[in-house]
Amino acid sequence: xxxxxxxxxxxxxxxxxxxxxxxxxxxxxxxxxxxxxxxxxxxxxxxxxxxxxxxxxxxxxxxxxxxxxxxxxxxxxxxxxxxxxxxxxxxxxxxxxxxxxxxxxxxxxxxxxxxxxxxxxxxxxxxxxxxxxxxxxxxxxxxxxxxxxxxxxxxxxxxxxxxxxxxxxxxxxxxxxxxxxxxxxxxxxxxxxxxxxxxxxxxxxxxxxxxxxxxxxxxxx
Amino acid sequence: xxxxxxxxxxxxxxxxxxxxxxxxxxxxxxxxxxxxxxxxxxxxxxxxxxxxxxxxxxxxxxxxxxxxxxxxxxxxxxxxxxxxxxxxxxxxxxxxxxxxxxxxxxxxxxxxxxxxxxxxxxxxxxxxxxxxxxxxxxxxxxxxxxxxxxxxxxxxxxxxxxxxxxxxxxxxxxxxxxxxxxxxxxxxxxxxxxxxxxxxxxxxxxxxxxxxxxxxxxxxx
DNA sequence: ATAAAATTTTAAGCGAATCTAAAAATTATA
DNA sequence: TATAATTTTTAGATTCGCTTAAAATTTTAT
Numbered sequence: 001x002x003x004x005x006x007x008x009x010x011x012x013x014x015x016x017x018x019x020x021x022x023x024x025x026x027x028x029x030x031x032x033x034x035x036x037x038x039x040x041x042x043x044x045x046x047x048x049x050x051x052x053x054x055x056x057x058x059x060x061x062x063x064x065x066x067x068x069x070x071x072x073x074x075x076x077x078x079x080x081x082x083x084x085x086x087x088x089x090x091x092x093x094x095x096x097x098x099x100x101x102x103x104x105x106x107x108x109x110x111x112x113x114x115x116x117x118x119x120x121x122x123x124x125x126x127x128x129x130x131x132x133x134x135x136x137x138x139x140x141x142x143x144x145x146x147x148x149x150x151x152x153x154x155x156x157x158x159x160x161x162x163x164x165x166x167x168x169x170x171x172x173x174x175x176x177x178x179x180x181x182x183x184x185x186x187x188x189x190x191x192x193x194x195x196x197x198x199x200x201x202x203x204x205x206x207x208x209x210x211x212x213x214x215x216x217x218x219x220x221x
Numbered sequence: 222x223x224x225x226x227x228x229x230x231x232x233x234x235x236x237x238x239x240x241x242x243x244x245x246x247x248x249x250x251x252x253x254x255x256x257x258x259x260x261x262x263x264x265x266x267x268x269x270x271x272x273x274x275x276x277x278x279x280x281x282x283x284x285x286x287x288x289x290x291x292x293x294x295x296x297x298x299x300x301x302x303x304x305x306x307x308x309x310x311x312x313x314x315x316x317x318x319x320x321x322x323x324x325x326x327x328x329x330x331x332x333x334x335x336x337x338x339x340x341x342x343x344x345x346x347x348x349x350x351x352x353x354x355x356x357x358x359x360x361x362x363x364x365x366x367x368x369x370x371x372x373x374x375x376x377x378x379x380x381x382x383x384x385x386x387x388x389x390x391x392x393x394x395x396x397x398x399x400x401x402x403x404x405x406x407x408x409x410x411x412x413x414x415x416x417x418x419x420x421x422x423x424x425x426x427x428x429x430x431x432x433x434x435x436x437x438x439x440x441x442x
Numbered sequence: 443a444t445a446a447a448a449t450t451t452t453a454a455g456c457g458a459a460t461c462t463a464a465a466a467a468t469t470a471t472a
Numbered sequence: 473t474a475t476a477a478t479t480t481t482t483a484g485a486t487t488c489g490c491t492t493a494a495a496a497t498t499t500t501a502t
Binding site for chain 1 (some may be wrong): 478479480481482483
């Protein structure tokens with residue numbers, strides 16, 4: 001079944017939101033916000049995707065991916081993340097500039113292209129933002145990553161993953177000079193607003209707002 | 222001005238047809254045939270492109286590119302040919318499989334992407350089919366290439382360029398084992414149907430139909 | 443020179459993907 | 473639990489890129 005870029009995007013975002021929400025049900029309004037479309041458009045499209053058996057959609061309740069829909073969503077993510085890897089590793093883009101380009105490249109239709117690209121890149125397991133790249137069969141390498149907001153004090157972590165959807169945030173990370181794989185230890189957390197003091201690579205200490213921490217994901221070192 | 226992939230395609234094909242036709246005017250029907258759309262659709266789109274000052278369109282007469290339109294067409298060709306080069310040189314695609322993929326990739330919107338790709342490939346001057354790749358400013362490296370049908374008997378040529386739009390033809394070239402840069406000498410031409418006997422690399426002699434010769438372009442060795 | 447043939451345009455319409463405004467259903471609150 | 477607030481759906485409209493059929497124009501042939 002050949003899908004439009006629009007349909008692929010819907011599936012991708014349903015997948016991503018259902019990951020976050022933890023329960024599998026995604027609400028119309030959340031999708032509308034993510035896609036920057038009206039809720040009415042979303043309802044329309046969900047009906048179409050439902051007709052194609054790509055999602056299970058129940059009026060006024062929400063939507064979840066079918067087996068087939070999920071498979072497609074994961075393959076779109078695979079393409080997105082492989083392309084991002086290529087852009088950074090081979091074309092020397094900085095990570096704050098690749099998202100929009102990968103959003104376009106992920107919809108190129110050719111299985112052979114993406115397989116060869118995967119081969120060319122040496123079957124990478126994670127993309128430049130630290131997100132796992134699903135393999136051809138759709139399997140992810142998962143690692144025990146938690147949000148920095150949920151990390152414990154005084155414990156040694158490494159930065160494993162960052163939210164890639166805000167260019168402003170990625171620029172901020174560049175500015176304060178934190179990169180993936182850097183060591184992070186929380187030394188203090190302000191009760192009032194959850195601002196935290198963290199030490200990077202056992203050297204510099206900096207202050208991070210809760211809003212920033214929400215976009216950073218770490219695993220134990 | 223941001224154009225749709227469809228509009229970009231129209232400009233690209235108008236450019237290519239005007240190259241062939243030699244006079245700059247492209248006819249509605251020729252475009253319709255090339256694009257595999259109805260003549261009516263073409264008329265519609267030509268009006269739109271005319272409104273945007275990308276073409277000069279005169280009813281019942283034909284269409285030609287404006288300065289701006291030509292510039293865009295050439296940049297689309299640049300992208301197409303750089304991507305084809307990448308697909309063959311880096312991803313090891315054979316030349317008969319790249320056209321459809323490059324047709325998609327040529328519409329990715331990012332100047333930085335294509336500049337970096339050009340750099341990454343080492344500023345190639347010709348693509349895998351022998352077509353010149355325009356530089357960032359739109360300049361082609363032209364070479365004195367003529368169609369094999371117009372080549373003289375007994376004179377030494379090399380294959381400089383082939384028509385890349387028919388997969389069947391490219392497969393045929395693979396089968397008879399002719400590649401770009403191979404030496405070609407016409408030893409005989411049948412007056413009745415223009416079938417020719419040619420010698421490849423001073424070794425094998427083969428028979429080529431006029432239809433095949435129409436898709437092959439040579440320059441003097 | 444005129445009739446026939448071919449080309450091109452116009453007109454009307456369709457499906458996809460969006461929108462806005464308003465109605466309906468659900469959920470939260472007093 | 474009744475009502476207010478929120479969310480979601482429905483209804484109707486628009487734009488884009490395409491179609492077919494009919495009308496207009498140009499080209500070709502007799």
